[in-house]
Amino acid sequence: MSVLLDTGIVYAYYDRSDAWHARARALIQGEQRGLILPAPVVPEVDHLLRRRLGAKSHLTFYAGVVEGYYLIADLPKGAYARVADLNRRFEDLDLGFVDAAIVALAETLGLSRIATTDRRHFSPLAAALSLQLLP
Numbered sequence: 019m020s021v022l023l024d025t026g027i028v029y030a031y032y033d034r035s036d037a038w039h040a041r042a043r044a045l046i047q048g049e050q051r052g053l054i055l056p057a058p059v060v061p062e063v064d065h066l067l068r069r070r071l072g073a074k075s076h077l078t079f080y081a082g083v084v085e086g087y088y089l090i091a092d093l094p095k096g097a098y099a100r101v102a103d104l105n106r107r108f109e110d111l112d113l114g115f116v117d118a119a120i121v122a123l124a125e126t127l128g129l130s131r132i133a134t135t136d137r138r139h140f141s142p143l144a145a146a147l148s149l150q151l152l153p
Contacts, residue, residue, distance in 0.1 A: 019131060020052030021045075021152060022124050023088070025062040025116065026135030028055070032067055032075050038135045041153040045133055054127070055088035058119045097122040108146075111139055124149065 030038035067076040100122040
């Protein structure tokens, strides 16, 4: 079964000084079933890499996208209602668009595995929606 990637885990993969780097690297390099990168995550990763690590890092990320290392998954039009629903249902978490979109995409694709460093948002979602958080 494939795994959906959140912004933090992808960023940590490229930032060797990040506390999650070793875990992100092991997961991303060891995953054999498909690394699905939700389209809404791409600009967030790009922004963080350019801002924190410089141009070379985000170009390395682009190469991974272009070469097919990541499978880019767009959010289907029908999933936007689910994004809004998740933000209403979990209003106390202040999810925002991208985190809710990752969950909506997981549901749309029939996936339960989400790789994330964001336990504050995703732990309650995982408990309520039967998601598996990695690493």
